[in-house]
Amino acid sequence: MNNIREPKQKRAIEKKEKIIKAGFNLICKNGYYNTNTAEIAKEAGVSTGIVYQYFEDKHDIFIEGLNTYGEEIFFPLLNYNNQMIDIKNIKPLMKNMINTYVKNHKVSKIAHEEIISMVHSDEEVAKYYYKRELETTEQIKNILIANNFKDNNLTEKVHIMLGMIDNLCHEIIYHKHKNMNYEEMTEIVINTIINLFK
Amino acid sequence: MNNIREPKQKRAIEKKEKIIKAGFNLICKNGYYNTNTAEIAKEAGVSTGIVYQYFEDKHDIFIEGLNTYGEEIFFPLLNYNNQMIDIKNIKPLMKNMINTYVKNHKVSKIAHEEIISMVHSDEEVAKYYYKRELETTEQIKNILIANNFKDNNLTEKVHIMLGMIDNLCHEIIYHKHKNMNYEEMTEIVINTIINLFK
Amino acid sequence: MNNIREPKQKRAIEKKEKIIKAGFNLICKNGYYNTNTAEIAKEAGVSTGIVYQYFEDKHDIFIEGLNTYGEEIFFPLLNYNNQMIDIKNIKPLMKNMINTYVKNHKVSKIAHEEIISMVHSDEEVAKYYYKRELETTEQIKNILIANNFKDNNLTEKVHIMLGMIDNLCHEIIYHKHKNMNYEEMTEIVINTIINLFK
Amino acid sequence: MNNIREPKQKRAIEKKEKIIKAGFNLICKNGYYNTNTAEIAKEAGVSTGIVYQYFEDKHDIFIEGLNTYGEEIFFPLLNYNNQMIDIKNIKPLMKNMINTYVKNHKVSKIAHEEIISMVHSDEEVAKYYYKRELETTEQIKNILIANNFKDNNLTEKVHIMLGMIDNLCHEIIYHKHKNMNYEEMTEIVINTIINLFK
DNA sequence: TATGAATGAGTCTTCATTCAT
DNA sequence: AATGAATGAAGACTCATTCAT
Numbered sequence: 133m134n135n136i137r138e139p140k141q142k143r144a145i146e147k148k149e150k151i152i153k154a155g156f157n158l159i160c161k162n163g164y165y166n167t168n169t170a171e172i173a174k175e176a177g178v179s180t181g182i183v184y185q186y187f188e189d190k191h192d193i194f195i196e197g198l199n200t201y202g203e204e205i206f207f208p209l210l211n212y213n214n215q216m217i218d219i220k221n222i223k224p225l226m227k228n229m230i231n232t233y234v235k236n237h238k239v240s241k242i243a244h245e246e247i248i249s250m251v252h253s254d255e256e257v258a259k260y261y262y263k264r265e266l267e268t269t270e271q272i273k274n275i276l277i278a279n280n281f282k283d284n285n286l287t288e289k290v291h292i293m294l295g296m297i298d299n300l301c302h303e304i305i306y307h308k309h310k311n312m313n314y315e316e317m318t319e320i321v322i323n324t325i326i327n328l329f330k
Numbered sequence: 331m332n333n334i335r336e337p338k339q340k341r342a343i344e345k346k347e348k349i350i351k352a353g354f355n356l357i358c359k360n361g362y363y364n365t366n367t368a369e370i371a372k373e374a375g376v377s378t379g380i381v382y383q384y385f386e387d388k389h390d391i392f393i394e395g396l397n398t399y400g401e402e403i404f405f406p407l408l409n410y411n412n413q414m415i416d417i418k419n420i421k422p423l424m425k426n427m428i429n430t431y432v433k434n435h436k437v438s439k440i441a442h443e444e445i446i447s448m449v450h451s452d453e454e455v456a457k458y459y460y461k462r463e464l465e466t467t468e469q470i471k472n473i474l475i476a477n478n479f480k481d482n483n484l485t486e487k488v489h490i491m492l493g494m495i496d497n498l499c500h501e502i503i504y505h506k507h508k509n510m511n512y513e514e515m516t517e518i519v520i521n522t523i524i525n526l527f528k
Numbered sequence: 529m530n531n532i533r534e535p536k537q538k539r540a541i542e543k544k545e546k547i548i549k550a551g552f553n554l555i556c557k558n559g560y561y562n563t564n565t566a567e568i569a570k571e572a573g574v575s576t577g578i579v580y581q582y583f584e585d586k587h588d589i590f591i592e593g594l595n596t597y598g599e600e601i602f603f604p605l606l607n608y609n610n611q612m613i614d615i616k617n618i619k620p621l622m623k624n625m626i627n628t629y630v631k632n633h634k635v636s637k638i639a640h641e642e643i644i645s646m647v648h649s650d651e652e653v654a655k656y657y658y659k660r661e662l663e664t665t666e667q668i669k670n671i672l673i674a675n676n677f678k679d680n681n682l683t684e685k686v687h688i689m690l691g692m693i694d695n696l697c698h699e700i701i702y703h704k705h706k707n708m709n710y711e712e713m714t715e716i717v718i719n720t721i722i723n724l725f726k
Numbered sequence: 727m728n729n730i731r732e733p734k735q736k737r738a739i740e741k742k743e744k745i746i747k748a749g750f751n752l753i754c755k756n757g758y759y760n761t762n763t764a765e766i767a768k769e770a771g772v773s774t775g776i777v778y779q780y781f782e783d784k785h786d787i788f789i790e791g792l793n794t795y796g797e798e799i800f801f802p803l804l805n806y807n808n809q810m811i812d813i814k815n816i817k818p819l820m821k822n823m824i825n826t827y828v829k830n831h832k833v834s835k836i837a838h839e840e841i842i843s844m845v846h847s848d849e850e851v852a853k854y855y856y857k858r859e860l861e862t863t864e865q866i867k868n869i870l871i872a873n874n875f876k877d878n879n880l881t882e883k884v885h886i887m888l889g890m891i892d893n894l895c896h897e898i899i900y901h902k903h904k905n906m907n908y909e910e911m912t913e914i915v916i917n918t919i920i921n922l923f924k
Numbered sequence: 925t926a927t928g929a930a931t932g933a934g935t936c937t938t939c940a941t942t943c944a945t
Numbered sequence: 946a947a948t949g950a951a952t953g954a955a956g957a958c959t960c961a962t963t964c965a966t
Contacts, residue, residue, distance in 0.1 A: 731929080
C-alpha cells in the first residue's frame with residue numbers, strides 16, 4: 133500500500149527526526165548490514181512499527197539521514213566561504229582547508245568509511261555523494277573566480293585539487309603507512325596545488 | 331573446531347580453486363551481501379558442505395580470492411616493468427600508465443566498485459588493499475630510482491602521483507560529470523606529475 | 529472494555545455508515561485479509577481511532593456491512609414480488625428469475641466470490657448467509673402458495689430449484705467451461721424446474 | 727534466487743511429503759490464514775528453514791497438498807468406475823453416488839469448507855478445482871456413454887446433475903435447516919435426475 | 925573426501941488495536 | 946467525539962553453518 137505518513141504533529145516530527153538520527157548514527161558506526169531496524173527503533177526510543185510509518189525501509193532511513201547530516205559531515209567545504217583570498221599568500225589558505233578536512237574526518241572516521249563504502253555499493257548513496265562533490269567543486273571554483281583567478285580549465289583543476297586533498301587527508305587519518313612523512317607530503321601537495329593554478 | 335583442511339590431492343586443490351574463483355567472481359559481480367554460499371558452491375560445481383572444509387567462512391573465500399586474483403585486477407602497476415625511462419620524454423610513459431589503469435578498470439568496473447566498498451568496511455580487505463598499494467608505490471619508486479631519479483621524498487611523491495592517477499581514472503570511468511573535459515584533465519594531471527618530479 | 533458507542537447524533541451516524549460502506553466495499557473488492565483498517569478509515573474519510581469506537585473490530589465492520597448491503601447484493605430474490613403467476617406460462621417467469629440472478633452477479637462478481645469464500649470460512653458470515661438463503665426459499669415458496677401451488681415438499685423443491693439456478697448462474701458467469709452450451713443448459717434447467725413442480 | 731530444491735535422497739523425499747501432509751492438514755483444519763509456516767514445520771517435525779528449500783512459499787505447500795490429496799478428498803467420483811449400469815434400475819446407483827459424496831464430505835467437513843472458501847478467493851485453487859470438476863463431469867459422462875446413453879447435451883446434463891448432488895450433500899451435511907426433510911429431498915433429487923436423462 | 929539435507933537464529937515488515945492529546 | 950501517532954506481537958522468509966550419511 134505504501135502508506136508512508138508524513139507526520140504533522142510536533143511530537144511526531146521530533147520522533148521522525150529521532151529515528152533518522154538514530155538510524156544514521158548506528159549505520160555510520162556499525163555499518164548498514166550490521167544495523168537492524170529493531171536496534172534503530174530502540175536507539176530512537178520508539179517501537180519498531182512506527183519506523184515503517186515514516187520510512188519505506190531501512191535504506192530510506194539512511195538516505196534521509198544522509199540528506200540531513202551528510203553535508204555537514206562529509207562536505208564541510210560546501211560551506212567554505214573564505215571570500216577574500218590573498219593570491220600571493222595562498223599557502224595558509226590551503227593549510228586551512230586541509231585542516232578543515234582532516235579535523236572533520238577525525239571526528240567521524242568510521243562514518244566516513246561506511247559512507248565511502250556505500251558510495252561504491254549503493255547507487256542512491258553514490259548519486260548523493262557525487263552530486264555534493266560536484267557542488268563542492270563549484271563552490272571552490274566560484275570562490276576562486278570571485279578572487280580574479282582567470283585560469284582555463286578551472287573546473288578540472290579544482291576537481292584535481294580536491295581529489296589530492298581528499299587523498300592526503302585519507303592518508304593522514306587512516307593508513308599511517310610507515311615510511312611516509314606526512315608533513316613533507318602536505319607541503320608537497322600544497323606546492324603542487326599552487327603550481328596547478330599558476 | 332577450525333578443522334580447515336589444506337587439500338593435497340590434485341583434484342582437491344582444483345576444487346578449492348574452483349570455489350575461490352566462483353566466490354570471488356560472484357562477490358565482485360553482485361556484492362558480498364548479495365552472494366550466498368549456496369550460489370558459490372553451485373557456481374563452483376561442488377556441494378555446499380565441502381566449502382566449509384576448505385574455508386573458515388564466506389569471508390575467507392573472498393580473502394583468498396583477493397590474494398589470488400586481486401593483484402592482477404586491482405594492482406596492474408605492480409607488474410609494471412618499463413625499466414628504461416627517457417626522462418626527457420616522460421609524457422608517453424605517463425599516458426601509458428594511465429591507459430593501463432583505465433583499461434583495467436573498464437574490464438571490471440563492478441569488481442572495482444565492490445572492492446573499494448569493502449576496503450572501507452572490512453578490515454581485512456583494507457589491510458590487503460593498503461599493503462598492495464604500498465607495494466605499488468615501492469615498485470614505481472624503484473623504477474624511478476633505477477632511472478637515476480634522485481629526488482627527495484620520492485615515496486611521498488609517488489604516492490601522490492598514484493593517487494592522482496587513481497582519481498583521474500575513477501573520474502573518467504564512473505562519474506562522467508558533465509562540464510568536465512577529460513582530455514584536458516588528463517593533460518593537466520600529467521603535467522602536474524611531471525612538475526612534481528622536477 | 530467493549531465500550532462500543534452507538535452514535536446518536538446525525539453526523540456521528542453518518543460517520544458510522546461511511547465506515548461500514550467503505551469497509552464493506554473494500555473487503556468485497558480486495559478480500560478480507562487484503563484490507564486493513566487504515567485503508568478503511570482512509571476510504572471512509574475518518575481517523576483510524578474512531579473506527580474502534582463504533583466497531584468491535586474489523587470483522588464487526590464487515591458483518592454490519594453485510595447486514596446493511598448484503599440483502600440487495602446477494603439475495604435479490606428476497607424482494608422478488610411477482611405475485612401473479614400464470615401457472616401455464618411459467619417459463620418466462622423462470623427466465624426472469626435467472627436473469628435477475630445473473631445480472632446481479634455480474635454487477636458484483638468479485639464481491640460474490642469474496643462472500644462465498646467467507647461463508648465457508650467464517651461462522652458468522654455463514655450464519656447470515658444461510659439465514660437469508662432460507663428466507664429466500666420461504667419467500668419463493670409463499671409466492672407459489674399464493675398462486676395455488678399445492679405441492680408436497682414445497683420447501684424442499686424450492687430449495688432444490690434455487691440451488692439449480694444458483695449453480696447455473698455461477699456457471700454462466702465464472703467458469704466459462706468450454707464445451708458447455710449455456711443456452712441449452714438454461715433451457716434444460718428451466719424444464720427441469722418446471723417438471724419439478726408438476 | 728528461487729533455488730527450490732527437488733530432494734533426491736529418500737529421507738529428503740519423505741521429509742518433503744511430511745511437510746506437504748502437515749501443511750495441507752493444518753490449513754484444511756484451521757484455515758490458510760490461521761496457519762503459519764512455523765506450525766507447519768513443527769507439525770512435520772522439521773525446521774522452518776527446510777520448508778523454504780522445498781517450497782516457494784506457504785501457498786505452494788497448499789497447492790502441492792491439493793495435488794497430492796485433493797482428488798481423493800474432494801473428487802471421489804473421479805475414480806467412480808461403476809461401468810455396468812442397469813438403466814432400468816438407476817435409482818440405487820444414484821443413491822450410491824450420493825452416499826459416496828456424503829460419506830466423503832463427512833470425513834473432512836472442515837477441509838471441504840476451507841477448500842471451497844479458497845476456490846472463491848485464490849485463483850490457483852480455483853483453477854485446480856474447476857479442472858477437476860470438469861474431469862468429473864467427463865468421467866460420469868463417459869460412463870453414461872459406455873452404457874448407451876445417447877442423449878443430447880450430455881455434458882450439460884451431467885454438470886447439472888453433479889451440481890444438484892453437490893448442493894444436496896452440502897445441505898445434508900452442513901445447514902441442517904430445520905423444516906427441511908432430507909430423505910424426501912434426496913428422493914426428489916434422484917427423481918429429478920432420472921427425469922433429466924429421459 | 926564429499927554430499928546435500930537440515931538447522932534455527934535473525935531480519936524485515938505488517939497491522940489490528942490502543943493511547944495521548 | 947475525534948485524531949492520528951504509537952505499540953509490539955506475529956509472520957514470512959533467508960542464509961551461514963553444521964550434520965548425517
